[in-house]
Amino acid sequence: MLTAEEIACVRSSFDMVFANATDMTTTFYQRLFELAPECRSMFPDNMDVLKRDFIATLAVLVGSLDRMTGLLSSTDILGRNHARYGVRPEHYPLVGEALLWSLAKGLGPQWTAEVEQAWRKVYEIISQRMIAISAGPRLP
Numbered sequence: 295m296l297t298a299e300e301i302a303c304v305r306s307s308f309d310m311v312f313a314n315a316t317d318m319t320t321t322f323y324q325r326l327f328e329l330a331p332e333c334r335s336m337f338p339d340n341m342d343v344l345k346r347d348f349i350a351t352l353a354v355l356v357g358s359l360d361r362m363t364g365l366l367s368s369t370d371i372l373g374r375n376h377a378r379y380g381v382r383p384e385h386y387p388l389v390g391e392a393l394l395w396s397l398a399k400g401l402g403p404q405w406t407a408e409v410e411q412a413w414r415k416v417y418e419i420i421s422q423r424m425i426a427i428s429a430g431p432r433l434p
């Protein structure tokens with residue numbers, strides 16, 4: 295699904311933003327709430343813990359890109375959790391745009407067309423799987 299070049303591209307760009315993880319996650323949620331203010335109430339008032347959880351989970355996902363089984367089992371858990379939070383399929387493109395925006399801001403000139411394309415593909419794979427699993431039968 296992903297080429298070795300795309301995986302390398304996503305990993306090296308992620309490493310760069312991970313060095314400034316707080317900035318990246320702050321920009322990400324700011325942009326999300328600008329694009330979708332109606333989503334703000336789904337999240338806790340204090341976002342500090344979630345920011346750390348989000349970047350840590352992104353690191354796990356990026357680390358699993360060359361092991362589809364591992365990647366998909368992580369996305370399945372996330373997808374089920376997100377269905378419980380009330381997240382719907384139409385929210386995913388908004389989160390995708392906020393994520394790309396925060397990566398672009400974090401990377402500056404390193405945000406090339408190639409990097410953007412690779413991240414779009416990765417987000418598509420992750421979000422499609424989360425959406426598909428959340429449409430399945432509810433688990434206890």
Ligand code: HEM
Nearest residue numbers: 333336337338347348351352372375379381385386389420
């Ligand atoms: C690649 C996509 C996404 C990733 C990696 C991600 C990651 C996370 C993580 C790690 C958590 C902490 C709890 C848990 O692990 O389940 C979380 C919680 C949450 N996410 Fe996401 N998420 C994604 C997409 C979305 C989307 C599309 C929405 C829709 C607005 C969303 C809304 C939420 C909400 C409302 C919570 C719960 C906050 C709380 O009550 O603590 N997420 N997300």
